[in-house]
Amino acid sequence: MNIPDRLLNEHYGDRYFDVVDALEEAKRIHIGNARVVERVNGAPLTGGKKIFRVGETGFGAGRLLVALMGSLDAGGVRGAVIDYHTVELHPITAERMGLILYAFRDRAGHYIDRLIEAYSRVDAATPGLHGAAIAGDFGVINLRLYIGEALSMVESLGSPCAAWFLDGHAPKKNPDIWRAELLSAIGKKTERGGTATTFTVAGHVRRGLEAAGFAVEKVPGCGGKKEAVLGTMLNAHP
Template sequence: MTSPPEPSTPLDWRDDVPVSTRFDDPYFSLENGLEETRHVFLSGNDLPDRFRFGFHVAELGFGTGLNLLATLQAWRASGQEGMLRYTSFEAFPITPEEMRRAQGAFPELAPLAADLAPHWGAEYITLADLDFRLVTGDARTTLPHWQRTADAWFLDGFSPARNPELWEEPLMQQVFAHTSPGGTAATYTAAGFVRRGLQSAGFEVTRIPGYGRKRHMTRAVKPAS
């Protein structure tokens, strides 16, 4: 069961960085979105070191698809066999044209972006090394019905001050319930109520150095037993 996505709203652009007019927040760092993704979501989840056959990444906030591209690039570079499983929950999907424009800011990802460009807008993408699903609708409604668990979560909603719905404690409890034992979650925010929500859900939470001008970010681990 999925909820229909909310109507798309126009984006503002600051050079190559799209900014949500709904939340008045950029989709990725104005400094370097790719390096932010690598620092926060890959390193924050100990990737690519934890990659293994059947590894599953889940994400709150698909946005421009940058995190998917960076993760698939790391997967391919690691030489890992099999398919990367990747599920993203997104309430406000942007258009394929907007995705392609945003991804154009990262020439390093151009070959990957070209591989996936024909598929943007699809609910499922299947490549030789990728099993992707986009779940549209409010994650507070859709995640409880998801039947799988993730080894790593990318918590990438807009700023908690502007998009508090995606950081509420009941949703963090659902993230915990849909995390494999020993799995992890990472996010760019170190907001106190987000860390408390993750702790209350059952994660072991630490505050670690953030990217760029953000002094801290959050890493969470689900106990293995």
Template sequence: MTENEQPKDGLSGLEWKDGAIPVSRRFDDPYFSLADGLAETRHVFLAGNDLPARLRDGFHIAELGFGTGLNMLATRLMWAATNPSGTVHFTSFEAFPLSAEDIARALDAFPEARAVADDFLAQWAKGQRHIELPGLVLTVIEGDARQTLGQWQGKADAWFLDGFSPAKNPELWSADLMAEVYAHTQPGGTFATYTAAGHVRRSLAEAGFEVTRLPGHGRKRHMTAGRRA
């Protein structure tokens, strides 16, 4: 254990790097970028899906991997800053939901996001997974996305593909699951992800997406985005 690491928490399945960054013991991977996770979210998922230009009332975002809810809160901040009325829908698929306490602790690293998280956290702590917030309706579907996504009746205008690293969490990047993502995407809908792994890009292309490699965030050279024609 390095001097920057904290003792592992056997109850939550987390360890805390630098006392602030949650790292999954199950996947040995951090929940957000070590180099400003909020900035990465804005670069990869918001800009990668061209959301500043596309968000509108009724827009539906879907996500693989809810984690700390940082992507949802970044979306909420963008929507509130640009559109005083209307509602965005945000559906996330999460197999291992964190406790409200762990989410709150993680979000303390991002005061801007934490400042708008209290109403979400209060409902999350009560076990609610369909949460109505000002300007955004959140639904978190618990369970293995390989089973739950196929049962979902919705279609997304934009996807945030934000599972743990493909090398450590290959189940969330399989060709079959990418095909389900495509099937649950509106015509003209998009996806974005931080990873540029070749097998992930090939699976997305084989599913039917037009796939583009873009500059990544921070030290990551590349990321991936795409569109359903």
């Protein structure tokens, strides 16, 4: 396949995503398989808000966040506070983000604009934790973007997440982001009954998730990926 230059992450020789199905893929593999919209809707009210914590390995161009905003609105979510903890080792510019997401403008233009507006307020060239809020009909997403290595971000989390989106390039192109040490740390930062979803069904990734405390199952994929993975945390973490 001929990969447009803008989609290639030069640090890994791998695409950020498949441009044809990428929004749909995010909605099915990460949001649908983990029933994120239903879980946000069912979250207990804290101070009148539905608080839900998401973790992501590999912020990239923010496509999963764009897909999440669309799914929350389509699912009729209101009054949600989504704490979205994500990490990026090689941040891109806001201009490049716009080019990468351009293919989805017809379907998700206003979400892309909100994401880029928030990302433009972040000094992504500076390592460490950055924050920006993105408001929508669904409520608010508190973007907590950690510029640095994934393990540092995971270990810095004060509270466990309800849903993890593992999206850090193909294991053969980027074995580091699938290493057992990182998956184990993610397991410890997942609440009981919380989920981890990913597009890869590689055996060592599934075994790493099991060793981290997740019950792992193969679930429907999307487009060229017939199967994906859903892990559900069996252990309780404070």
